[in-house]
Amino acid sequence: MNEYFKKIIRFAIPYKKYAFLNIFFNILYALFSALSFVALIPMMTILFGDEKKITTPPVYTDIWHIKDYLENYMSFYITQHSTENGAQNTLMIMAAFIISLFLLKNLFNYWAMYFITFLRNGVLKDMRNAMFKKAVDLPLSFFSEKRKGDIISRITSDVLEIQHSFLSILEVLVREPLTILFTIIAMFMISTELTIFVFIFVPISGIIISKVGKTLKKSSQKASLEQGYFLSIIDESLSGLKVIKSFNGEKAFNNKFQQSTKTFYDLSNKILNRQNLSSPLSEFLGIVTIAVLLVYGGHLVLGEGTLTGASFIAYIGMAYNILTPAKAMSKASYSLKRGYAAAERVLEVLEEKNPITSKENAIDKTSFEKAIAIDNITFRYGDDNVLHDFTLTIAKGKQIALVGQSGSGKSTIANLLTRFWDINEGAIKIDDADIRDLNIHSLRNMIGLVTQDSILFNDSIKNNLKLGKEDASDEEIIEALKVANAYEFVSELPEGIDTNIGDSGNKLSGGQKQRLSIARAVLKNPPIMILDEATSALDTESEKLVQVALENMMKNRTSVVIAHRLSTIQKADLIVVMQKGRIVEQGTHEELLQHNGTYAKLVSLQTLE
Incomplete structure (x- = not known):
C-alpha cells in the first residue's frame, strides 16, 4: 500500500x-x-x-x-x-x-x-x-x-x-x-x-x-x-x-x-x-x-x-x-x-515541523512583575544577520521607543518579543523567565500588538474587538472604543458595534481602522503593549486622533513603541536609536538632542520635511 x-x-x-x-x-x-x-x-x-x-x-x-x-x-x-x-x-x-x-x-x-x-x-x-x-x-x-x-x-x-x-x-x-x-x-x-x-x-x-x-x-x-x-x-x-x-x-x-x-x-x-x-x-x-x-x-x-x-x-x-x-x-x-x-x-x-511551539513542561505565566530583559541576542534571516549582540532592559511601566532607518531591525524586535520568530543566540526574558520556556499562549496573552497595517476582518466591529477577549460584554467593548478615541464614529454607524466593516475593514477610513485596532488591544488589556509604527500610514488629522488613543492606552502599561515619526515618541522614558541591527544611541528626547548624534540628525531631517 x-x-x-x-x-x-x-x-x-x-x-x-x-x-x-x-x-x-x-x-x-x-x-x-x-x-x-x-x-x-x-x-x-x-x-x-x-x-x-x-x-x-x-x-x-x-x-x-x-x-x-x-x-x-x-x-x-x-x-x-x-x-x-x-x-x-x-x-x-x-x-x-x-x-x-x-x-x-x-x-x-x-x-x-x-x-x-x-x-x-x-x-x-x-x-x-x-x-x-x-x-x-x-x-x-x-x-x-x-x-x-x-x-x-x-x-x-x-x-x-x-x-x-x-x-x-x-x-x-x-x-x-x-x-x-x-x-x-x-x-x-x-x-x-x-x-x-x-x-x-x-x-x-x-x-x-x-x-x-x-x-x-x-x-x-x-x-x-x-x-x-x-x-x-x-x-x-x-x-x-x-x-x-x-x-x-x-x-x-x-x-x-x-x-x-x-x-x-x-x-x-x-x-x-x-x-x-x-x-x-x-x-x-x-x-x-x-x-x-x-x-x-x-x-x-x-x-x-x-x-x-x-x-x-x-x-x-x-x-x-x-x-x-x-x-x-x-x-x-x-x-x-x-x-x-x-x-x-x-x-x-x-507534516511540516513547527519550530516555534511550547515546551512539554512550559510555564503558564499570567502576570508581569519586573522587567523584560533582551540579553545579548543575535537574529538572522537565512545567512544575513539582522540583529547583532542586542541588549536592552525594559522596566515595568516604562515606555521604550525604538527608532532608526528602515532595515535597522526595529520590527524584528517586535516579532521576537511575541515569538513570531525565535532568536539564534542570547535570550529574551520576562521576569527572569526565558520566553522560550513559557507557554506560547500565555506569553501572547500578556502582549497586545498594534501594527502599521490595521488588520481587520470581514465581520462586525464587536467580533473584531472580541478577538482577544471572547467573553467581553458590550459595555466593555464600548469602554475600549472610548479609550481608543473610536466610540464617536462607531456610535454614528447604522448598527453601531454590530456594523459589518467589510473586507479588511474597507468600509472605514485608515484612521478609523487604526483606532479599532487600538480598541482591540485595549479590550485584551495586556500588561505589555507593542506598537509597530502604528501612526506612520495616517494623515495628520488621523494621526492626532490615534496618538491621543495611544497615549490613553499606554497609561500604566509597559510599552515598546516602534516609530518612524519621531514627533510621536518624544515623551518616551527611553529612546533607543538603532542602525544595522545595533544600538548606536539611547536616552530621553532631550538627552539625545543634546548629544547631537544620529537621533538629532533624524529629528532635523523630519523637521525639514
Missing part, C-alpha cells in the same frame, strides 16, 4: 463504523449481483423448452457435488411446478423471483453508497480542518517562502482530489473485486473450460491499461502547482487593486493570469484525456473478450453440446457483468495516481 494512502487513511478511523457498514452491504451487493444472472438460467430454460425433466427430489451428497445438486433441484422444482400450474405460471414466478433479486441488489448498493457518504464527507471535513489548523499554527517564516494561493489550493482542491481518488478506492476496494470474484465462481460453475479460456485475455487487458497511466501523477503535480500560482495572482490582484488601477496595470496582470490558466488548461486536458481513455479502452478490451467468448462458447453449445443455450446466454451476461467493476477499478487506479500527487502536497503541510 502506498505510504501516502497509509497516512491519509488515518483520517477515516473516526468513521470506521460507516466503513464496516459499507463493506457489509457491498458484500451483499456483490453476491446478489452474481445470483441475479444465475437466476436467469432456469427462466431461459423454460423459454427454450430444453429443461431436464426430473420428477423426484435430488439427494444432497457433499460439497463437491453442490453444483449438480442445485441444478437438479431447480429442474425438479420447474418440472413439478410446470406440471401442476403450467409453464406460463412458472415463468411468471421466476420473473418475480428475478425482479426481487435485482431489487435487493440495488437496495444493497444504495445502502453501501449511503454509509460511505458519511465517511467521505467526514474525512473531507477533518482534513480541511487539520490543514487550516496547521496553516494557522505554522510560523510566519513558513509563509514567507510559500504563496498564499498555493496553501489555499492545497486546502481546497487537493483535499477534494484526495476525496475523489483515495476515498473512491475505499468504495471499489470491496465491492468491485467481490463482484468479480462471485461472478467468476458462478462462471466456473457453469463452464470451467470457458472460464479458463477467458482468463487468458484478462492479464493482456490489464497490461495495456496500466501502460496508459504512468505519467498521470507527474502531470497532476504540475497542475496543482499551477493552480496554486494563479490563485496567488487572484489574491495579490484583489489585495492590490488600487495600485494596479493607478498604474494601469490591468493588462499586465490579465496577461500573467491568462498565461497561468492556459498552462493549467493544457495540463488539465492532458490529465483528463488520459484518464478518460481508461473507460473506453477497458470496455473495448472487454468487448473483444466477449466476442472471442461468443465464438468459442458457440462451439461448445453447437459443436460439442457440453453447454446449454440458456447457460451460455447467462454466462455471456456474467462476463459482461465483470466489465463494469473492471472499468471502475481501472478508473480508480487512474484517480489514485492523481490522488498521490494531491496527498503529497497536503502531507507536505500537515
Whole structure:
C-alpha cells in the first residue's frame, strides 16, 4: 500500500463504523449481483423448452457435488411446478423471483453508497480542518517562502482530489473485486473450460491499461502547482487593486493570469484525456473478450453440446457483468495516481515541523512583575544577520521607543518579543523567565500588538474587538472604543458595534481602522503593549486622533513603541536609536538632542520635511 494512502487513511478511523457498514452491504451487493444472472438460467430454460425433466427430489451428497445438486433441484422444482400450474405460471414466478433479486441488489448498493457518504464527507471535513489548523499554527517564516494561493489550493482542491481518488478506492476496494470474484465462481460453475479460456485475455487487458497511466501523477503535480500560482495572482490582484488601477496595470496582470490558466488548461486536458481513455479502452478490451467468448462458447453449445443455450446466454451476461467493476477499478487506479500527487502536497503541510511551539513542561505565566530583559541576542534571516549582540532592559511601566532607518531591525524586535520568530543566540526574558520556556499562549496573552497595517476582518466591529477577549460584554467593548478615541464614529454607524466593516475593514477610513485596532488591544488589556509604527500610514488629522488613543492606552502599561515619526515618541522614558541591527544611541528626547548624534540628525531631517 502506498505510504501516502497509509497516512491519509488515518483520517477515516473516526468513521470506521460507516466503513464496516459499507463493506457489509457491498458484500451483499456483490453476491446478489452474481445470483441475479444465475437466476436467469432456469427462466431461459423454460423459454427454450430444453429443461431436464426430473420428477423426484435430488439427494444432497457433499460439497463437491453442490453444483449438480442445485441444478437438479431447480429442474425438479420447474418440472413439478410446470406440471401442476403450467409453464406460463412458472415463468411468471421466476420473473418475480428475478425482479426481487435485482431489487435487493440495488437496495444493497444504495445502502453501501449511503454509509460511505458519511465517511467521505467526514474525512473531507477533518482534513480541511487539520490543514487550516496547521496553516494557522505554522510560523510566519513558513509563509514567507510559500504563496498564499498555493496553501489555499492545497486546502481546497487537493483535499477534494484526495476525496475523489483515495476515498473512491475505499468504495471499489470491496465491492468491485467481490463482484468479480462471485461472478467468476458462478462462471466456473457453469463452464470451467470457458472460464479458463477467458482468463487468458484478462492479464493482456490489464497490461495495456496500466501502460496508459504512468505519467498521470507527474502531470497532476504540475497542475496543482499551477493552480496554486494563479490563485496567488487572484489574491495579490484583489489585495492590490488600487495600485494596479493607478498604474494601469490591468493588462499586465490579465496577461500573467491568462498565461497561468492556459498552462493549467493544457495540463488539465492532458490529465483528463488520459484518464478518460481508461473507460473506453477497458470496455473495448472487454468487448473483444466477449466476442472471442461468443465464438468459442458457440462451439461448445453447437459443436460439442457440453453447454446449454440458456447457460451460455447467462454466462455471456456474467462476463459482461465483470466489465463494469473492471472499468471502475481501472478508473480508480487512474484517480489514485492523481490522488498521490494531491496527498503529497497536503502531507507536505500537515507534516511540516513547527519550530516555534511550547515546551512539554512550559510555564503558564499570567502576570508581569519586573522587567523584560533582551540579553545579548543575535537574529538572522537565512545567512544575513539582522540583529547583532542586542541588549536592552525594559522596566515595568516604562515606555521604550525604538527608532532608526528602515532595515535597522526595529520590527524584528517586535516579532521576537511575541515569538513570531525565535532568536539564534542570547535570550529574551520576562521576569527572569526565558520566553522560550513559557507557554506560547500565555506569553501572547500578556502582549497586545498594534501594527502599521490595521488588520481587520470581514465581520462586525464587536467580533473584531472580541478577538482577544471572547467573553467581553458590550459595555466593555464600548469602554475600549472610548479609550481608543473610536466610540464617536462607531456610535454614528447604522448598527453601531454590530456594523459589518467589510473586507479588511474597507468600509472605514485608515484612521478609523487604526483606532479599532487600538480598541482591540485595549479590550485584551495586556500588561505589555507593542506598537509597530502604528501612526506612520495616517494623515495628520488621523494621526492626532490615534496618538491621543495611544497615549490613553499606554497609561500604566509597559510599552515598546516602534516609530518612524519621531514627533510621536518624544515623551518616551527611553529612546533607543538603532542602525544595522545595533544600538548606536539611547536616552530621553532631550538627552539625545543634546548629544547631537544620529537621533538629532533624524529629528532635523523630519523637521525639514
